[in-house]
Amino acid sequence: MGHTESIFRLDNVSRQFGELIALNDISFEAAQNEYISLLGPSGSGKTTLLRVMAGFEKPDTGRIHFLGQDITDLPAHKRGIGFVFQNFALFPHLSVFENIAFGLRNGIEDVAGTEIDTRVRDMVGLVGLEGLEDRVPDQISGGQKQRVALARTLVMQPKLVLLDEPLGALDANLRSRMQTELRHIRERLDVTFLHVTGSETEALAMGDTVAVLDQGRIIQSGTPEQIHDTPASSDVALFLNRFNLFDGTLSDNTFRGPFGSAPVQNARHNDTDVYAIRYDRTKAFRKGDALPGPALPARYLASEYLGSSVISFFETADHKQVEVDHHLSFGDPGEYEVGQDYILSWDPEHAIVFGREAAA
Amino acid sequence: MSTTAPSTERNGYTSWLLAPGVFWMILFLVAPIMMIVYVSFWTQTTFAINSTLTLDSWKNFFSSEAYVGALWTTLRLWLIVLALTFIIGYPAALFVGLLVKSKTVSTVLLVLCVIPFWTSFLIRVLAWRPMLGKEGAINIILQELGLIDSPIEVLLFSELSVIIGMTQIYVVFMVGPIAFMLGRIDRNIIEAARDLGAGFGRIFWKIIFPLSLPGVVVGAIFVSVMVLGEFATSGALSGRKVNLLGNIIVTQVGSLKWAMASVVGVILTILLGIVVAGFLRIVDLKSEL
Amino acid sequence: MDSKLLKPVLAVYVAAFILFLYGPFIVLGILSFQQGPEGGPQFPIIEWSTYWYRHLFGLTPPSRIAPLPVGEALLRSLTLAFMTMVTATVLGVMAAQAFRRRFKGAGIVFYLIVLGMMVPGVLTGLGTSLLANNVVGVERHWWTTAFVAHVVYTFPFAFLVMLAILNRFDGSVEEAAWSLGVSPARTFRKVTFPLIFPGVLSAMLFAFTLSFDEFPRTLFASGRDQTLPLAIYGTFSVEIHPNIFAFGVMTTLFSFSLLAIYGILMGLSVRRAKKIAMQEDIS
Numbered sequence: 001m002g003h004t005e006s007i008f009r010l011d012n013v014s015r016q017f018g019e020l021i022a023l024n025d026i027s028f029e030a031a032q033n034e035y036i037s038l039l040g041p042s043g044s045g046k047t048t049l050l051r052v053m054a055g056f057e058k059p060d061t062g063r064i065h066f067l068g069q070d071i072t073d074l075p076a077h078k079r080g081i082g083f084v085f086q087n088f089a090l091f092p093h094l095s096v097f098e099n100i101a102f103g104l105r106n107g108i109e110d111v112a113g114t115e116i117d118t119r120v121r122d123m124v125g126l127v128g129l130e131g132l133e134d135r136v137p138d139q140i141s142g143g144q145k146q147r148v149a150l151a152r153t154l155v156m157q158p159k160l161v162l163l164d165e166p167l168g169a170l171d172a173n174l175r176s177r178m179q180t181e182l183r184h185i186r187e188r189l190d191v192t193f194l195h196v197t198g199s200e201t202e203a204l205a206m207g208d209t210v211a212v213l214d215q216g217r218i219i220q221s222g223t224p225e226q227i228h229d230t231p232a233s234s235d236v237a238l239f240l241n242r243f244n245l246f247d248g249t250l251s252d253n254t255f256r257g258p259f260g261s262a263p264v265q266n267a268r269h270n271d272t273d274v275y276a277i278r279y280d281r282t283k284a285f286r287k288g289d290a291l292p293g294p295a296l297p298a299r300y301l302a303s304e305y306l307g308s309s310v311i312s313f314f315e316t317a318d319h320k321q322v323e324v325d326h327h328l329s330f331g332d333p334g335e336y337e338v339g340q341d342y343i344l345s346w347d348p349e350h351a352i353v354f355g356r357e358a359a360a
Numbered sequence: 361m362s363t364t365a366p367s368t369e370r371n372g373y374t375s376w377l378l379a380p381g382v383f384w385m386i387l388f389l390v391a392p393i394m395m396i397v398y399v400s401f402w403t404q405t406t407f408a409i410n411s412t413l414t415l416d417s418w419k420n421f422f423s424s425e426a427y428v429g430a431l432w433t434t435l436r437l438w439l440i441v442l443a444l445t446f447i448i449g450y451p452a453a454l455f456v457g458l459l460v461k462s463k464t465v466s467t468v469l470l471v472l473c474v475i476p477f478w479t480s481f482l483i484r485v486l487a488w489r490p491m492l493g494k495e496g497a498i499n500i501i502l503q504e505l506g507l508i509d510s511p512i513e514v515l516l517f518s519e520l521s522v523i524i525g526m527t528q529i530y531v532v533f534m535v536g537p538i539a540f541m542l543g544r545i546d547r548n549i550i551e552a553a554r555d556l557g558a559g560f561g562r563i564f565w566k567i568i569f570p571l572s573l574p575g576v577v578v579g580a581i582f583v584s585v586m587v588l589g590e591f592a593t594s595g596a597l598s599g600r601k602v603n604l605l606g607n608i609i610v611t612q613v614g615s616l617k618w619a620m621a622s623v624v625g626v627i628l629t630i631l632l633g634i635v636v637a638g639f640l641r642i643v644d645l646k647s648e649l
Numbered sequence: 650m651d652s653k654l655l656k657p658v659l660a661v662y663v664a665a666f667i668l669f670l671y672g673p674f675i676v677l678g679i680l681s682f683q684q685g686p687e688g689g690p691q692f693p694i695i696e697w698s699t700y701w702y703r704h705l706f707g708l709t710p711p712s713r714i715a716p717l718p719v720g721e722a723l724l725r726s727l728t729l730a731f732m733t734m735v736t737a738t739v740l741g742v743m744a745a746q747a748f749r750r751r752f753k754g755a756g757i758v759f760y761l762i763v764l765g766m767m768v769p770g771v772l773t774g775l776g777t778s779l780l781a782n783n784v785v786g787v788e789r790h791w792w793t794t795a796f797v798a799h800v801v802y803t804f805p806f807a808f809l810v811m812l813a814i815l816n817r818f819d820g821s822v823e824e825a826a827w828s829l830g831v832s833p834a835r836t837f838r839k840v841t842f843p844l845i846f847p848g849v850l851s852a853m854l855f856a857f858t859l860s861f862d863e864f865p866r867t868l869f870a871s872g873r874d875q876t877l878p879l880a881i882y883g884t885f886s887v888e889i890h891p892n893i894f895a896f897g898v899m900t901t902l903f904s905f906s907l908l909a910i911y912g913i914l915m916g917l918s919v920r921r922a923k924k925i926a927m928q929e930d931i932s
Contacts, residue, residue, distance in 0.1 A: 056824050076827035077836075083828035089821035093843050103829030106839055149825075156829055373833075377747035378758060381740040381804060385761050388797040389768065392776025399779050409783070452666045455659040469663065476670050478904035480862050482881045483897035487673035489889065490680050495691040497676045528669060560655060581767075589769020592864060596885045606771045606865075613869060618779060625775050632769070 005068065007032040007160055007192045008053065013062030014216075015048055022048040023059065024216035030194070030209065032159070035186055037207030037224075038196045039239060045216040046196045050162045053194075054083045067159060077108070082153035082161035086168050088145045090137040090152075097133040099148050100124065103156045123151040126185065143174045150182075154189060163195040167202065179206055200240050204228060212236050234274035234354045243276040243352070244322045250275075250355030258316055259296035262348045270354030279325035281350040284312065284334060284342045291345040298322055298344050300336040312336060314344060393629065400622035409618050417619040421627070427608060431627065434604045437523065437594075438587045438635075444527045445583050446576065449534035453575070456535070457542030458568065470539065473532045481529070485596045488525045492516040492597075517599035525597045530586055534579035541575030542568070577643045584635050588628065605631075674901075681894035686712040690889050701895040714890050719880050726861055726877035729791055733799040733860035738852045740800070741807025742845075745815050766805040770865025773798050778869045789872035798866040803859045807852035814848030846918050854911045858904065 006029045015023040022045040030036050040046040051057045053064060055076030064072045071079050091099050098105075100123055104116045111119075124130060127147040132140055137148070146166065153161055166182070167175045183206060186193045197203050203210050204224040211221035212235075220232040231237040237245060248257030250273040253264050257275050284300075285291055298314035301321075310333045312324045322344055326333040336342065403412040421427045456473075460466045476484060491497050492515040499511040514520055545568065553563045591606030600607075605628045612621035680690060685700030686709070703709045707716055744762060748755065765773075777798045781787050789795070822844070826836040842849070864878040871879065877900075884893050 054824070054828055056827070075833070076824065077830050077832050079828075080830065081828065083825065085821050085825060087819070087821060089819070089825040091822055091826075091840055102826065102839075103831060106826070106835050107830035108832070109830075152825075152829065374747045374750060374752050377743045381744040381762060381808070382758060384740060384797070384800060384804065385765060388777060389765050389773060389801045390761070392773060392780050393768070394776075395779045395784065396772065396776045399783065411783075448666065448669075451659055452663050455656075455663045459656050459659060469667075472667055473670060476674065478858070478908060479674065479897065479901040480878065480881065481864060482878055482885075483677070483893075483900060484674070486881075486885070486889070486893065486897065487677040490690055490692070490894070491673045491676050493691055497672075497692060500692050528673070532670070585767055585769060589771050589865070591771060592882070606769070609771050609775055610868070613775065613778070618783070621775055622779065625772055628769070629772060636767070 005032060006030060006065075007034075007067065009065040010053075011063045011065070013049075013052060013059045013064065015045075015052055015057065015059050021045075021216050023052065026062070026216070026218055028211065028218055028221070030192065032192055033190065034192055034208040035183060035206055036192065036194045037203035037210045038194060038213055039200055039203035039210060040196070040198065040213035041239060042198055044213045046198075046213050047164055049213065050083070050164050050194070050196055054081055054162055055079050080156075080158055082156060082158035084149050084153055084161060084163040084166045086165040088137075088149040088169070090145055090148055092137050095134050095136055096129060096140065096144075096148050097124070099137070100151045100155055102152060107156070119155055123155040126154070126188070127151045142170055143178065146170060146178060150185070154185070154191070157189075158191065160192045160194065163193060165197055166195065167197070175202075182206065200242070204240075212239060214239070231276070231352065232268065234270050234272065234276065237274070237276045237352065237354075242280075242325075243278055244282055246275040246277075246320075247273065248275055249273050250353060250357055255351075255353055255355075257294075258318060258320070259294040259344075262294040262351065264351070264353045264355075265349065267353040267355045267358035269358045270356065272354070273356060274354045276352045276354070277346050277350060279311065279323045280309070280327060281346050282322065282324045282344055283326075283346060284314065284324050284336065284344055287341070287343060289343070291343065293345050293348040296322070296344040297341055299341050300338055302338070303333070303336070314342065396622045396625040396629070398622075399618055400626045402619045402622075404617060404619035407616055417623045420620065421623045426603070427624070430603045430605055430608050430624075433519075433602060434588060434606075434631075437519070437526070437602070437604065438584060440523055441526045441530065441587050442580060442583055444523065445531045445534040446580070448527065449531045449579070450538060450576075452531075453535045453538035453542060453572075454568075457539030457572075458545065466539075466543070470536070473535055477532070482592060482596070484529055485525055485593050488521060488528075488597055489516065492521050492524065516597065517601060519598065519602050521597040522594045522602050525593045526587055526590065529593065530583045533582035533586070534576075537578040537582070538572050538575035541572045545571050574643045577639050581636055581639050584639070585632060588632055588635065674897075677894045678898055680891055681898050683891040683894075685709070685891065686714055688891060690891050690894065701891045702899075704892050705895050705899065714892065717880065717884065717892055717896055718875070719877060719896065722875045722877045722880040725791055725874060729796060729799065729876060730857045730861040732792070732796055733803055734853050734857040736796075736800045737803040737807045737856040737860075738849060740804045741811050741852050741856075742849060744804075744808050745811030748812055749815055749818075749820070762805050762808050764805075765801045770802070770863070771869070773801055774866040774869030777866070781870070789870055791867065791871040791874055791876055794870040794872070795867045795876070798870045799860045799863055802863065802866060803856040806855040806859060810852040810855060811845070811848055814845050814851075818845060847915055850911060850914055850918065854907070858907065 009029040010026050013023055013026045014021070024045075026049065038046050038049070048057065052059050055071070055074060059072065062072075063070055066079065066081065091102060094102065097120060101116050101120045104111045104119060124133060127150055129144065129147050129151065132144060137145060140148070146169075149166075163182075167178055170178060179202065182193070182195070195206060204227065207224055209221060210224050210227045211218050212227065213219070214235050220227060220236050227236065228240065228242070231240060231243070234245060237243045246257040246259065248255050250264065250267055254261050255264050255273070255275045262275070283292070296316060298316045301313040301315055303310055303312045308329070309325055309327045312326065312333065314322045314324065316322060324344065399409070400417060401413045401415065402409045402417075403414045404417060456466055456469045460469065489496070493499070494511045494513055494516070496516065498515060499508075502508045503511065549567060550563055553567060558566070589606055591604055591610050594602045594604050594607055595610070605624050608624045609621045609628075612618070612624065679694070680692070681701055682697050682699065683690070683694055683701065684696040684698045685704060688695045700709060704714070704716060705719075744758075748759070777794050778789060781789050781794045787793065818841075822840055823836050826840050827833065831839070862878060864882065867876050867879055868882070875883065881893065881896070
């Protein structure tokens with residue numbers, strides 16, 4: 001697989017449910033053998049996109065290509081695209097073994113019994129389900145169900161697997177373990193994962209490519225670094241949940257906001273004027289300290305310890321909450337007193353500014 | 361969204377699944393009813409009918425005292441049985457659906473009510489004969505108790521026996537839907553009303569009864585549809601003294617008077633339509649269920 | 650009224666109510682053990698005996714009381730109920746499956762189907778006979794006209810049962826099967842059907858018992874050969890004997906055994922799935 005042929009391509013795909021536009025003219029192409037994260041808030045149409053690609057729904061308009069072939073009119077069972085459901089959708093009347101063997105036994109191709117056996121056993125080993133083959137889904141845990149759902153799909157050796165919030169039903173501990181495992185499993189097999197999630201952490205942590213979906217449109221796609229460091233619009237910055245966003249006005253390379261005015265070197269085109277500064281670039285100072293840039297007075301509310309960093313919450317005069325993320329490798333965080341006023345500041349070079357004036 | 365099954369093929373699939381059932385109902389339900397309407401205007405000779413259209417059978421029906429009498433008897437019995445099933449059934453439903461706290465007891469009681477339906481309908485009708493007869497169980501018990509000197513004869517082969525029989529057979533259709541609606545009432549509402557000092561009577565009329573009304577309507581529709589179309593109970597328990605519209609149809613078909621049977625059939629259909637539509641006006645079932 | 654008093658009063662009432670429901674049948678059961686052949690269908694019991702049960706099976710010496718003509722009628726009724734059960738359940742499952750998706754005219758189709766259980770038997774019976782007699786010109790038989798009328802009656806019940814079952818059915822397991830390359834037809838056989846099987850059993854039970862006991866439709870539409878309810882009805886007009894009571898007890902026992910079979914099948918269908926899974930694993 002040396003060449004970079006695309007695994008799938010969506011051409012102007014739209015889908016509408018009554019008044020609700022779930023997919024709005026989506027065009028997207030993805031490379032083979034990648035882990036693609038599709039990030040979107042609930043209602044952004046991300047599940048619909050997966051269902052359209054899987055063949056559970058038909059697009060109103062647009063074409064879907066898979067491995068160079070137009071599959072828009074192909075029924076789901078002839079597409080050869082795997083699907084992992086959020087609720088796992090295991091067959092409750094079949095054992096773990098039979099769940100995994102289901103597609104091999106009942107698919108269009110005839111697979112010999114001995115081959116089924118080997119392939120299922122291999123898969124059981126790969127996802128770590130040894131010893132549970134005879135249990136029925138009711139007798140295994142959520143994490144184990146997740147593995148069965150994955151194994152059942154992967155045993156068919158699909159080129160593309162769609163995962164609909166596959167970690168949503170798991171508890172936090174399990175989720176982070178499965179994150180690593182999903183990436184490992186994908187790397188071992190010759191397969192592309194398209195993983196839909198509402199969690200920006202999950203999307204950025206897992207994807208080789210991240211696509212951000214909002215109101216039925218893909219508003220940005222790129223590497224996690226690109227998305228993280230250079231969000232294409234204020235909406236993306238908002239979803240990432242890593243930026244303090246301030247409304248204001250941008251004119252003549254100056255942004256006027258609640259912190260006064262700040263110089264702007266370059267700005268990205270946007271529908272509204274928004275000033276964004278990452279949580280970990282925002283710092284708190286006492287009155288009288290030397291500031292690296294603009295000054296935003298704010299009252300300290302509370303802190304949250306996250307292991308490797310501490311997030312401190314401040315409130316500005318207009319009751320907007322501002323977060324300061326202090327990574328502990330930079331030393332101990334400052335001691336703040338609840339209810340006391342502080343000055344928040346940052347290096348204006350780190351700010352990302354969106355504005356109507358900016359060139360598209 | 362998870363409850364609907366989107367299919368790979370869209371419309372053809374649904375049509376093919378529905379076609380057999382829909383055709384069956386059109387051919388063997390709608391067409392026969394249309395046929396009744398059509399034949400009611402046919403010309404009847406002694407042992408045959410031909411499709412020359414006439415109003416004769418309709419005129420015969422309305423000029424015959426026996427036929428019109430059957431219409432009134434049907435209406436009278438329907439109203440009496442409907443009232444009795446409601447009066448007798450509601451308290452039972454109130455107990456089963458609302459007052460019994462344990463779900464198990466409530467289910468057991470409902471199952472107890474349904475078990476008699478596992479016996480043949482005709483046997484259940486017939487079972488009233490040794491009960492109500494001159495030497496029947498009720499007369500014997502009453503005589504033993506010294507309440508009466510000679511057996512009450514009107515118990516069997518009278519309108520009374522038909523009413524008793526029908527009430528017993530159909531009362532469960534009233535109890536079921538009402539108990540179901542009562543079972544869905546949020547107990548907290550009743551507790552809250554009680555805390556506010558409302559007595560049971562007030563709670564009943566202001567909260568419980570209105571909430572159970574859809575159940576009453578469904579029950580009333582069940583009972584009405586069944587009683588209006590009855591002929592077996594009246595035939596078996598009245599000794600042919602009580603003639604309902606259903607009995608007329610049976611007799612007419614028996615003597616090959618298809619046209620007159622059809623006239624009665626049409627009248628019965630219209631009656632049912634009015635009654636069911638009337639009940640549905642009281643409560644909008646779609647929004648309730 | 651004081652609600653403290655209300656509950657015990659209503660409890661007594663419900664007891665009386667249940668007695669009202671069961672009373673006639675208890676009396677009928679007692680009288681079925683009347684002495685025979687002289688004992689009549691009324692109290693008092695001259696002497697307890699099982700004469701009328703033996704009479705039912707032709708085990709008594711011939712007497713002036715003819716045995717009930719139930720043998721062939723029973724066979725017909727069972728066959729008819731079986732035919733009806735299969736047809737009504739298949740139609741019911743198909744229609745309910747179609748109703749899982751929204752489609753134009755769903756309301757009309759729903760009412761069309763439900764109409765079948767709402768229209769009184771006299772009317773469907775009469776209409777079917779008219780159609781057969783005067784338009785199509787076919788003779789009426791229990792296995793033709795009565796059969797179609799029975800299906801008209803029981804199909805709605807099967808449909809409603811299946812609708813309730815499928816309403817709670819999570820369609821994502823089917824989609825999962827499709828995504829594994831399994832065709833919709835095979836998915837239905839291997840996934841949907843096993844999972845809705847308890848519902849199908851209930852629908853079958855409904856259809857069978859309703860058809861087995863069906864009287865008004867059969868009366869008009871069955872032609873010469875009688876089914877069981879018609880045979881019973883035939884005895885109404887003549888003098889009744891306790892043999893019909895004994896017969897009533899027998900049919901009730903039959904119904905209960907049917908119910909028991911249903912219960913056993915239901916229990917098995919739950920366990921079966923797990924067992925099959927294990928067997929297939931071993932093989």
